[in-house]
Amino acid sequence: MPDQIKLRVARYRPEVEDKPTFNEYDVPLRKDWSVLDGLNHIKDELDGTLSYRWSCRMGICGSCGASVNGRPKLLCATFLTDYAPGPVRIEPLANFPIIRDLVVELTDFMHKLSAVKPWLIREEEQSVDEGEYLQTPEELADYKQFSMCINCMLCYSACPVYGLDTKFVGPAAIALAQRYNLDSRDEGAGERLTILNQPEGVWDCTFVGECSRACPKGVDPAGAIQRYKVTAATASLKSLLLPWGQQ
């Protein structure tokens, strides 16, 4: 195994250039080094001007998403040895505006996330004296998979629909909506229907399935979206056939 590997890192410094370029850096190739460790080595030893996001280094915080050799990855969970002998191409996540180097702009997602109301909605809160909202293991299993999302944006980066039309609510936001829709303690499915059952909601999804392949936490947002299509279609049909039965 060689002792160095070349990283080709995308740079975008808006004060000096009008489109991204690449800088090359040689970093130590160590068995236990992730791509993030390689970038930290650049930042500490070679070029302190490089900008990128990271925090936990253990695949929990979802900050260090970037494109590695054209594929969306968590930099902390992607190892340099898997790309030996290199070079490794590191770019910002695709489909997002770039602020600087590997840092992308996520405000669009933040608006979409709050729009799907990812919290427990109750028609009437039960008082603390009445105790907890109990849930069986089976009821937990219904939504647990979707609760694993860490908002890392790898799914949006992998989704060609979002790349072509950013109005699409997108994989993570819909999966998180489903996380609450399928929770036995939640009563807000009707409120979320308005945003999810619009053309830019689930119906923009053409089931490429790449979001689920890119997801580092096994959330399967593509599955969540397809299942919600059935729910939304059933709700629409019911409101058409039984208008008096709807709220």
Add this chain to the structure above:
Amino acid sequence: MTDFLARLYKPKVPLLWWLSKPSYTAFVLRELSSLFVAWFVAYLLLLALAVGAGEAEYRRFLDLSANPFLIALNVVSFAFVLYHAVTFINLTPQAMVVRLRGRRVPGPLLTASIYVAWLVVSAFLAWLVVG
């Protein structure tokens, strides 16, 4: 804030984005296969109309179908319809949650059951035509 927004770099999706990954290409081919599915529906409707219009019309339809161009089109359409069906079936467990006695049917079992149903229906149709 305005300055920050003005300096964002907004990458464009290239026209040939669907050639950048095999899974994207497979998806676009799956979308394209819908055209061939539509052609088969139209072709079968025309066949049904021809059968309904009597033997002479049916013979004319068969002669027309023997045209090399139509044979080539139908061979290509058949390949695409098979691709459409196989990819559709393989994606089913992701889109459908089926429960038996309160337990979720595992994805591979669901897929296998659809293939078995497909085989049974095909065998029945083959028996109707040949047997």
